[in-house]
Amino acid sequence: MDIKRNILLNPGPATTTDTVKRAQLVPDICPREREFGALMRELGTDLLKVVHANEAEWTTVLFCGSGTICMDACVSSLIPADGKLLIVNNGAYSARAAEMARAYSVPHIDLSFPVDGLPDLAVVERVLDETPDISAVYTTHQETGTGILNPVREIGALAHAHGAVMIADTISTYAMLPFSVDEMNIDVCMSSAQKGIQGMTGLSFVLAKKAVLAAAKAYPVRSYYTNLVMQHTGFEQTGEMRFTPPVQTVYAAKRALAEYFAEGAAKKWARHTRTIDAIHAGLAKLGLKEAIPRAIQSGLVVAVEYPQDFDFTRVHDYCYERGYTIYPGKMQSAATFRLCALGAIDAPDIAGFFRVLEEALNAS
Ligand SMILES: *Cc1c(COP(=O)(O)O)cnc(C)c1O
Secondary structure (H helix, E strand, C coil): CCCCCCEECCCCCCCCCHHHHHCCCCCCCCCCCHHHHHHHHHHHHHHHHHCCCCCCCEEEEEEECCCHHHHHHHHHHCCCCCCEEEEEECCHHHHHHHHHHHHCCCCEEEEECCCCCCCCHHHHHHHHHHCCCEEEEEEECEECCCCEECCHHHHHHHHHHCCCEEEEECCCCCCCCCCCCCCCCCCEEEEECCCCCCCCCCEEEEEEEHHHHHHHCCCCCCCCCCCHHHHHHHHHHHCCCCCCCCHHHHHHHHHHHHHHHHHCHHHHHHHHHHHHHHHHHHHHHCCCCECCCHHHECCCEEEEECCCCCCHHHHHHHHHHCCEECEECCCCCCCEEEEECCCCCCHHHHHHHHHHHHHHHHCC
């Protein structure tokens, strides 16, 4: 079996190894078999290790769905009737969490900041001081739309100083940017198999402190399918996901994690760094301008300003036909496209990409 290798520079799903692709080819199995339950339990434990979460205090809740299902589960499940969610919002993904809070009538404050900079921590602190019923703070570790890396550790410290739970959308940093949940002052975080672990789409996971889930048993159930407590309790009681899991994706995720641990967190981060450095260098060589100052970038995503007369679709199609995928930007304020360093790719892939991009820009 020869599988064409595409270089995905979009923010997930990412380029995967052939061994991970092949791990999906397993005998048919009913996911209610104990064997499959054991696989999911092991996977949950492995996922905790990636962010150094202590197994005694933390647990993993698996969902069948894309990464957004984890945001939905957290926003709908972790706020008591008399509490309030503070969303520290400087980008499209935190804005999505605010939309969910509105959709579920979750009491919340959507604290918005400009999308091209960091949130102002003094403002966050003032709002926490003034609003004692804030029971949880939510932010996005990397705003993938811009590539801005947010100060989760500092926001988490403020949350904890005010007795609030810290929820971080770490979907686009988990298993890439090495971090430990405790050092980051995180109580709940999340990711999806098609991002940092370089697995397939359709499996996502919330990592939560057991104490947070225990408290949430008393909170309103605002969503049936995505309720975090019900999903967790269901698995604990039966060893099965409440509803049909993405069976083959689970096998691929197990394989992807084995490859993650074999590569090692530090080496993997070094590879992503080589990749993004090659992206920075290639952009500079073509005179293309980055939309966000390097100092606040994550080191995983670069938002690139459109050059003059840039036709995204034409350039995209030219690159796509040659095995490279670029992605539209997500900044309302500026016309940008994005290049990302996720996935099983390395600096030589980026060199190949820039040869094609240069041709695309010249071929008009
Ligand atoms: C990818 C991503 C998500 C989830 O997107 P899906 O399309 O639902 O997988 C959520 N938050 C961030 C920061 C992301 O990068």
